[in-house]
Amino acid sequence: MNSFWSVFLYVFWIFAFVAFLMILFTVLVDLFRDQGLSGWAKALWVIFLLFLPGLAILVYLIARGRGMAERNLARHAAVAEDDSWGQHPTPSATPASDIQQAQALLDQGVISSGEFDALRAKALGQRY
Incomplete structure (x- = not known):
């Protein structure tokens, strides 16, 4: 013991x-x-x-x-x-939502059709 x-x-x-x-x-x-x-x-x-x-x-x-x-x-x-940091990325806008926003700006008369075409091409990743 x-x-x-x-x-x-x-x-x-x-x-x-x-x-x-x-x-x-x-x-x-x-x-x-x-x-x-x-x-x-x-x-x-x-x-x-x-x-x-x-x-x-x-x-x-x-x-x-x-x-x-x-x-x-x-x-x-x-x-x-x-x-x-970096684990929760902010949701990025999709090309479709970018084009919708540009279309809304075009409909309101804020941007011209040339600017809309440039924004659409940028959203789709094309060179304008």
């Missing part, structure tokens, strides 16, 4: 250490992503994170947690916008 609990405790400490490293790297990435913080302030935070990592992470999350969340949301919105 003692062996089971020692393995369980070992797995727990490995999990806790990996979680700690993930939080530490998340704070470091956010620290360098922040445009409003000067280089000296970033250097002080890094030194603080190196010598007292647990306390530094706690202080960082309390002091700068809201800004961290806002930067994270802005980054995800920008990435989502980048990913969706």
Whole structure:
């Protein structure tokens, strides 16, 4: 029975250490992503994170947690916008609808028959 609990405790400490490293790297990435913080302030935070990592992470999350969340949301919105670019093309007009619009303009007297012929040829992809 003692062996089971020692393995369980070992797995727990490995999990806790990996979680700690993930939080530490998340704070470091956010620290360098922040445009409003000067280089000296970033250097002080890094030194603080190196010598007292647990306390530094706690202080960082309390002091700068809201800004961290806002930067994270802005980054995800920008990435989502980048990913969706070009996936939903705007519906392009068909040649028939272009010709109908040109015909309506001709009927209203806005364009001449020569201009209508040019628009029709353009819609059909012909040279005029």
